[in-house]
Amino acid sequence: MNASGFGDGSVTIVGGGLAGSEAARVLAAAGFDVALHEMRPERPTPAHKTGDLAELVCSNSLGSREISTGKGVLLAELQLLGSLVVQAATRHAVPAGNSLAVEREGFARDVTGAIAALERVTVVRGEVAALPRGPTLVATGPLTSESLALSIARAAGRTQLFFYDAIAPIVAADSIDADVVYAATRHGRGEPDFLNCPLGPDDYEHFIDELVAAEKVLAKDFEQERYFEGCMPIEVMADRGRQTLAFGPMRPVGLPDPRTGAIPHAVVQLRREDKAGQLYNLVGFQTKLKYPEQKRVFRLIPGLERAEFVRLGSIHRNTFISTPALLCEDLSLRSRRDLWFAGQIVGCEGYAESAAMGLMAALAMVARARGAVLEPPPRTTMIGGLMGYIRDADPRHFQPMNSNFGLLPAPAQRFRGKGARAAKRTWLAERALGDMAAWIERHDLGWLAAGTPTDESSCSASGVTAEAGAASDAGSAA
Numbered sequence: 125m126n127a128s129g130f131g132d133g134s135v136t137i138v139g140g141g142l143a144g145s146e147a148a149r150v151l152a153a154a155g156f157d158v159a160l161h162e163m164r165p166e167r168p169t170p171a172h173k174t175g176d177l178a179e180l181v182c183s184n185s186l187g188s189r190e191i192s193t194g195k196g197v198l199l200a201e202l203q204l205l206g207s208l209v210v211q212a213a214t215r216h217a218v219p220a221g222n223s224l225a226v227e228r229e230g231f232a233r234d235v236t237g238a239i240a241a242l243e244r245v246t247v248v249r250g251e252v253a254a255l256p257r258g259p260t261l262v263a264t265g266p267l268t269s270e271s272l273a274l275s276i277a278r279a280a281g282r283t284q285l286f287f288y289d290a291i292a293p294i295v296a297a298d299s300i301d302a303d304v305v306y307a308a309t310r311h312g313r314g315e316p317d318f319l320n321c322p323l324g325p326d327d328y329e330h331f332i333d334e335l336v337a338a339e340k341v342l343a344k345d346f347e348q349e350r351y352f353e354g355c356m357p358i359e360v361m362a363d364r365g366r367q368t369l370a371f372g373p374m375r376p377v378g379l380p381d382p383r384t385g386a387i388p389h390a391v392v393q394l395r396r397e398d399k400a401g402q403l404y405n406l407v408g409f410q411t412k413l414k415y416p417e418q419k420r421v422f423r424l425i426p427g428l429e430r431a432e433f434v435r436l437g438s439i440h441r442n443t444f445i446s447t448p449a450l451l452c453e454d455l456s457l458r459s460r461r462d463l464w465f466a467g468q469i470v471g472c473e474g475y476a477e478s479a480a481m482g483l484m485a486a487l488a489m490v491a492r493a494r495g496a497v498l499e500p501p502p503r504t505t506m507i508g509g510l511m512g513y514i515r516d517a518d519p520r521h522f523q524p525m526n527s528n529f530g531l532l533p534a535p536a537q538r539f540r541g542k543g544a545r546a547a548k549r550t551w552l553a554e555r556a557l558g559d560m561a562a563w564i565e566r567h568d569l570g571w572l573a574a575g576t577p578t579d580e581s582s583c584s585a586s587g588v589t590a591e592a593g594a595a596s597d598a599g600s601a602a
């Protein structure tokens with residue numbers, strides 16, 4: 125190892141979950157000596173049951189393999205990158221239609237065995253209570269232990285670390301009925317960036333009835349049902365009184381419909397979620413309704429009858445940092461450049477997404493050790509789209525994101541008629557996979573799928589551009 129503070133070529137990973145395991149195998153293959161710290165079984169989390177690495181805490185599915193879904197594209201990209209998690213999942217797959225569902229104990233044991241077999245990786249059991257010195261990757265996930273969370277808060281700033289998410293649904297812009305909604309900001313202040321769904325008195329009453337009666341997700345034992353006013357579930361607010369929403373997140377004051385000049389009885393505001401304007405967030409609609417209920421009830425909102433939900437709402441225990449405020453493009457902390465973050469803690473959502481971030485952070489560390497900086501996969505790929513989102517999102521409203529087609533730049537051509545949505549998705553998926561394959565080839569990353577770099581030079585060239593890029597992104601370097 126040479127420059128960039130990597131000294132003797134050893135690195136620390138904290139957290140042996142999906143992201144940490146994926147990162148360990150990449151770093152070991154690239155020639156690093158890795159100390160992988162996992163606090164289980166000595167110190168359990170409220171959700172994990174075993175001491176195995178990469179334990180799946182809830183569903184046994186990594187998501188749909190269909191290339192017509194965001195998750196399917198992500199899984200295919202991970203496969204191209206030789207993902208340990210996807211390979212183990214494929215070996216332990218159980219019949220589940222088009223989904224990649226696994227026999228969970230076999231899957232976790234497989235990953236644990238694969239990591240144990242790597243000569244360069246030492247698995248160290250026990251809690252890491254404070255951020256270690258030297259090149260370190262933090263991949264401690266949504267249930268990061270309390271002491272470490274405090275240490276992260278000290279390094280990152282107390283206001284930039286969150287313990288619960290409050291996720292409102294996001295819909296695809298092209299599925300919103302443009303004849304019904306109207307663009308306006310309250311009292312006409314600033315650019316009319318919001319789209320507004322107008323509700324008449326009858327629409328409103330019907331919506332409240334369905335919202336209050338809809339089925340909710342029960343909180344887990346370790347989740348406290350105490351909500352801050354600013355992130356109370358929409359259905360809990362509605363339950364407080366029939367007009368609460370009309371005076372709260374659905375208040376129409378200052379939002380006349382420009383077509384009639386009249387102020388509707390209530391309004392659901394949709395806020396742009398991305399720069400390209402392909403995604404819109406239902407403002408103030410964080411919710412614990414069950415997923416199918418969200419689709420049913422929120423499609424009662426005028427203008428959203430045919431909405432495509434690219435992310436559904438939720439509120440759960442989730443430790444994550446404000447990546448747009450804190451991290452560089454290569455997932456290192458701006459104020460301490462030898463500290464990287466990966467997995468759910470960077471504000472992605474999902475098993476496959478967490479593994480993908482682990483893989484990317486590890487490649488970024490490899491690049492930095494060679495005195496260079498990782499060029500992330502293009503925005504047209506699902507991984508590049510996700511990394512771009514968590515980097516560029518508005519820090520004031522940052523909430524975790526899963527893979528979805530809305531993260532990818534729209535095609536120049538328009539798809540029309542019956543089957544247009546499917547055709548567009550196929551086109552986006554093919555472009556993503558083609559661009560990912562080209563990125564792998566351009567950066568000589570074939571060794572990821574092969575297991576080890578063929579030689580030192582191929583590793584040193586891996587996915588990097590000149591260090592100048594890193595320096596310009598460095599902020600206050602440590």
Ligand SMILES: Cc1cc2nc3c(=O)[nH]c(=O)nc-3n(C[C@H](O)[C@H](O)[C@H](O)COP(=O)(O)OP(=O)(O)OC[C@H]3O[C@@H](n4cnc5c(N)ncnc54)[C@H](O)[C@@H]3O)c2cc1C
Pocket residue numbers: 138139140141142143144161162163164168169171172178179180181182183184185186250251252253263264265266267268269272344441442466467468469473474475476478479
């Ligand atoms: C209750 C719950 C249910 C979820 N269900 C799903 C689901 O069904 N589907 C889905 O796609 N996603 C789900 N997620 C979200 C997320 O995808 C998973 O949590 C995923 O495992 C995150 O991967 P990760 O590698 O970031 O973290 P994890 O897989 O949680 O790995 C982090 C590891 O770090 C360890 N650790 C924590 N603190 C320390 C410390 N101080 N020192 C040493 N080790 C430490 C933990 O023990 C853990 O093994 C769920 C999350 C939660 C909390």
